[in-house]
Amino acid sequence: MSEYVIETKGLTRYFGKTCVVSELDLKVPKGSIFGFLGRNGAGKSTTIRMLLGMVEPTRGSAHVLGKNSQELSPQDRARIGYLPEGHHVYGWMTVEECGKFQASFYPHWNHTIFDAVLSHFRLDRKNKAGNLSRGQRAGLCLALVLAPEPELLILDDPALGLDPVARRSLIQSMLYVTRKTDRTILFSSHLLSDVERVADEIAVLDRGVLRASCKLDTFRSHVRQFVIKHNGKEPPLPDFPGLLQTFRTDTEISLTFANISHDEEHHIRSLEVHSIEEIQLSLEDAFVTYVGERGEKSFFTKDLEGVK
C-alpha cells in the first residue's frame, strides 16, 4: 500500500455555479495526525464528505486507504472512523444502547477502549444520550468512533462548541488511543491551539483552494513578520510577491510575509530606518494573517483629529 492513506488529485466540487473545492491535491501520510485548517466555508467539510463518498466530486478523484472514495465497500468503511460535525447520536438511546447498536455493525469492537473513553468522560451508561451535555455527547461519539479501532480516523471539527476542558479531554482521548498504534488522523478545525497541540502536519484551505500543506513548524517558519520603526518618514518599500499584510501606524510599519527569500529579507534589513525587528508569531497569529484579509491596513493618529 502507498505511504499515503489519503490522496486526492484535482478534487473539485461545485454547488450550482459556486466552486467550493478547487483542484485539491492532498496527501496524508500514514501514521500522521493531520490538521485540516481553514475558515468557515473554506471547503473542509465538503472535502471530508467527498473523502467518505457522501458527496460526489464534480471532477477529480480521491483515494482513501487505496480505494476510490466513491466505491468504498462496507469492509473499507469498517477501517475508517468518522466523527461528523455536531456529534450526532440517537437521543432516545441510552449510552449503553448506543454502544450496542454501533458494535453490532463492526466485526471488531474493542470494549476496553469504549469503556475507557466513557470513564474518561464520566458517562453513566444508563443515561439517555439526549440528556448528555455537549461535551459528554462528544465523548460518547468519540468512544463510538474509537472502539472499532479504525486505521484512519476522520474528525470533522470535533471540538466545535466544546468548552476548553471538554476539548482537552477529547484531544487527550484521541491521542491516548491513536498514539499507541500506527493510526492516521485527519481532523478539521479552526481552533489553532488544538491543532498546535497534536498535529504533525497541516493543510490550509482558503476559499476552496489549498494554500499550504506542510509540517506545522514549516508553516510557522514560513510566515514571518517584521516591524520597521521610523521617525515619521516612511522608507520606500519594495513590492515582494509573498507579502501577506502591511500595517502602518505613524512611526511603524508591520510587514507579514509568506515564503520570504534570503534576498528579500536582506533587502528589508538594509532599509535605512530607526530599527527593524522580527516578531515571532504564534501559530494562531500566523494562521489568522495567512487566511485573513490581505493587503494594507493603517492606523494613523492624524485620522483621529476630527474625532471627539
Place this chain on the structure above:
Amino acid sequence: MKALFWKEFRENLKWAILAMGIIIAAMAYSLRYNPNEFYSFQREVWQGLQSSQFLMVTVFGFPVVGLALGFLQILTELRRDQWAFLVHRPVTRKQVFWGKAIPGGILYLLATGIPLAGTAWWLATPGNMPAPFDIRQLLPGTVDLLTGLCFYFAALLSGIIQGPWYGRRALPLVATCFAATCAKVYSFPMATSGVALVLICILLAAAATHGAAGIFRRTSGIGRAALVLTYLFAINVLLGWFWVGWDIVFPGKPYSYKDYALFKTGEVVVTTREANWYKNVVTLDGREIKPEKSSFDWQDFLNASYLYLKPYTYYSNYRETQRLFNQIYTNSSSPYLWYYVRSVGSFQAFSMIGKSCHGFLGPDGFAPENDPAKAGSFQLLRSSYGTDDIVATEDGVYLPDLNAETIKKIFSLGPDEKMRSATIIYNRSNNDAPKDYAIATSRFIYILPHDGPRIQIPISVDPEKFQGLELYRTSEGYTLIYSTWWGDGKIGPELVKVSPQGAIVSQTSLPQLRQTYERTWRMWVSDALNPLGARLWNQANIWAFHGLGFSDSTPIWTWKAKDRNKALIYWMVATIVGLVCAGAVQVPLRRTEFKGQRLGWTLFVFFFSLGGLLAFWIANDWPRRIACPACGRKRSVERETCEHCGAGWPAPKQDGTEIWEGLTEEATPPAAR
C-alpha cells in the same frame, strides 16, 4: 440489519401506534349506527367496509399515514451530519434503505391493516350491524392499503433524491396520485394491477436511488427505468390537473345530447338537451315544438320503462356493495331492514334494534334465521337489483312483499324462452294506483296489466343487435323504441307501435342520431398529447382483461370498437408527435455521457413523446457549464478536458504565498510538481 430494524422499530413504533389510534377512531366514527337516521339517503353505514364514509378514511387516511411514516423516517435523519452518521458504517446503502423500508412498511401495515382487519371482524360478528357481511367487502380497503404503501415509499424516495423540493423531489409524491386514481377504477383486477405497477416502480426507484446516494447516473438500470416511469406517472397526473384547471378557467360549450322521446301527445320527437335542459324539441318531420311555458320539463314527455334484451352487463364497481348485496328501500315503519344477498340467493331481513338476522324471503316464501334453506334461492338479474317492486330471475318474475314477508310468482317462462328483464310501467297520473308490469324475454315483450289479461308482443327486431327498448303507454296502445345503447352505432333505433291488444300496428326504422359533441381545440391537443406508449398500454390492458374473461371490461371493449376509425387518426398523430420528440432528443443525446444509452432513450421518448422528453430532462443530472478559460466556449464542469478545445482546467492561481513542505525559496503548486 437486525440492529437497523431494532432502531427503526424503536424510533417509529410510537408514531405507528398514534396513527393506528387515529385510524381506529375515524373508522369507528364512520361506522357509528343510529337507527333514527338509518333510512336517510346520506347514511350508507349498512355498506360497512364499502360505505363512502368508511372509504373516506381508507382513501385519505391510509396515504396520510404512509406519507407521515415515510417522512418521519427519512426527514428526521436527513440533516447532513446525522445522515452521514447513519450511512458511514460497515453496511451498504441498500442495506440502510431496507433497514428503514422493511420496519417502516411493517409499521405502516400495522397502523392501517390492523384497524381494517379489526373492523372487518367486528362487522362480521352478528349483532353489531344490521346488514349482511361479505369478506370481499375488504377489497377496496385492501387496494387503498396498497395505495398508501405507494405514498410511504414515495416519501422515502423523494427524501433521498437530489434536487429541489418544488421539482424533482416532489414528483414521486405526485406519481402516487396516479396510484390513487387507479384504485378508483371500477374493475378490481384493473385497479389492483394499476396500483401494483406504481407501487413496484416507486419501490424499485426508492431502493435503487438510496443505493446510489440519490444520484441518477449512478443508479442501476432497473432503478433508472423505475424512476423514469415514476416521473412519467407524475407528469401524467400533472397534465391531468392542468387540463382540469384549464376547463375550470375556460369552460367549453356544454355537452349537447340528442335522443328520441315521446311527447305528452304520444308523438315521437327528437329532443336536444344541453346541461340537462331541453334546448329544442323537433318532430320526426322536422317541425319544432315550442314549449307552453318558458321551457320544456319532464312533464312534457311520457315516461319510459326500460327493458333489456341482452343480459345486462353494465359494470359493477368493486368498491360498491352492489355486486354482493343491496339494501331494499322499503320506506315503511317496519322494524326490519331488507337486503338482497347474492351469495344466499334470497332477501334477508335484519332487526334494526337487535341488529341480528331476522329471516329470509326466497322463492319458496319466508324462512326464519336458523333455516335459510326453507326460503329457497333465486338469482336476480342485475336489472332487478335494489328493488322489491318486481324482481326478474332466471326462471320467472316475482312480486315480493317484504313488509308482509310474502312472495308471489307472477310470471313463468314459456318454452325456449330466456328471461331478460322486468319493470313497472309508470302511471304518471296516479302513483298509488295498482301497478302494471312489463317483462322482456328472449322472444316476447309481455305486459301484465293489473286489471286485464296478459298482453304478448313479439320481438320484431333481431334481439342480438339491440341492447334494449323503451316502452311507453299511450292513448293508442304502446310505443316501443328499440335501441343499441352500447352497440356499434351502425344501426338506428326501431320504432314499433303496438295496439292495446298487443298487435304490431307499424314498425319504422328511425335515423341514427348524430350527437353534436363539439370537440374543442383543448380536446384535440390533449388527445394528440396522449402518447403512443399510453395508447399501447391501454390497448394491451383491454385485450388482456377481455382475453382473461373479465366481463367488467366489456363496456370499454365495445366502446373502443365503436371508436376504432376515429382512434386510427389519433394513433397516427401520436406516432408523428413521437417521431418529432425522438428527433428532438437526439440533440442532448449527442453528449458523451449518453454513450450507450441513445437507443434506449430514443425509444422511450418516441413512445412517450412530450411526457417522455420531459421525464428525460427531469431525471438526468445536467452538469453546470461555464466558459472555458482557454477557448471561452461553454464547457461541462464535470469533464477534465474541454469538449471544444481539449484544454484541461488550469491549476488555481498562485500568488507566491503558498507554503509546501521542503520548498523554501519558491512556492510551487503541487499540480506543477
